Amino acid sequence: GPKVLQIPSHQIIDMGQMVTLNCDPVSNHLYFYWYKQILGQQMEFLVNFYNGKVMEKSKLFKDQFSVERPDGSYFTLKIQPTALEDSAVYFCASSLDRGHNQAPLFGEGTRLSVL
Amino acid sequence: AQKVTQTQTSISVVEKTTVTMDCVYETRDSSYFLFWYKQTASGEIVFLIRQDSYKKENATVGHYSLNFQKPKSSIGLIITATQIEDSAVYFCAMREGNSAGNKLTFGIGTRVLVRP
Numbered sequence: 758g759p760k761v762l763q764i765p766s767h768q769i770i771d772m773g774q775m776v777t778l779n780c781d782p783v784s785n786h787l788y789f790y791w792y793k794q795i796l797g798q799q800m801e802f803l804v805n806f807y808n809g810k811v812m813e814k815s816k817l818f819k820d821q822f823s824v825e826r827p828d829g830s831y832f833t834l835k836i837q838p839t840a841l842e843d844s845a846v847y848f849c850a851s852s853l854d855r856g857h858n859q860a861p862l863f864g865e866g867t868r869l870s871v872l
Numbered sequence: 873a874q875k876v877t878q879t880q881t882s883i884s885v886v887e888k889t890t891v892t893m894d895c896v897y898e899t900r901d902s903s904y905f906l907f908w909y910k911q912t913a914s915g916e917i918v919f920l921i922r923q924d925s926y927k928k929e930n931a932t933v934g935h936y937s938l939n940f941q942k943p944k945s946s947i948g949l950i951i952t953a954t955q956i957e958d959s960a961v962y963f964c965a966m967r968e969g970n971s972a973g974n975k976l977t978f979g980i981g982t983r984v985l986v987r988p
Contacts, residue, residue, distance in 0.1 A: 788974060799963065800917075802975040813975055848917065852974070858905050858924055861976065863917035 759783040761864035763849050764831075769870045775837035778867045780849030782832055789832045790850040790861055791824065793817060800848060806832065836869075844871045874899045876966050878979035885986055890952045893982045895964030897945050903969030906947045907976065908936070910960040917963075923947055925969075954986045 762781040770776050782789050788807050792800040804814040806824050826832040836843055846868045850861035875898040885891045906923040921933045923940050931938045939948035951958055961983045965976040
């Protein structure tokens with residue numbers, strides 16, 4: 758079936774550096790999401806994106822975070838600069854449209870380790 | 873604000889039996905959607921089943937079914953004839969009907985171990 762792909766699966770960086778997490782959503786999907794999961798905890802909503810714009814973001818989506826999908830390529834989450842508390846698994850998800858009954862498809866996550 | 877609570881941290885069952893896990897939610901919306909996902913040992917997150925708040929019938933998909941008790945704001949997941957590969961962490965999630973951004977709010981998860 759259709760899959761959301763996330764690259765890389767694991768990223769290790771030093772605190773203060775910039776990192777970009779890449780997501781390749783399902784090809785005909787229009788809504789994209791990022792979620793953050795700290796080990797052993799629930800997934801927490803960061804942001805969602807549609808038609809080139811952020812639709813909604815949570816308090817976790819700090820000023821250091823940004824998202825974009827230039828020219829229909831990867832949907833990216835950029836963190837600049839990174840902080841220790843940004844260490845987590847970041848999940849990308851996508852859905853076809855904004856139907857509220859649609860279950861987003863999730864990628865396998867990118868584990869970010871900030872040292 | 874919406875909130876999803878799963879109070880069972882872990883459940884262990886014998887293969888081929890039934891497991892039931894709880895989830896309660898809070899919302900001010902009259903329309904909302906409830907989802908169950910599972911997260912496998914590899915980290916993969918898989919959508920299992922959905923319940924729309926306006927539907928009285930409990931949703932069923934394969935060996936997954938829901939126990940929707942709207943007055944109690946409760947949406948339990950039932951897995952019948954469990955298999956070893958059902959071992960995973962199960963997350964309950966909710967989306968409010970007027971959510972501008974379609975966000976899902978997740979519970980903390982229930983870890984299920986199916987043993988031989």
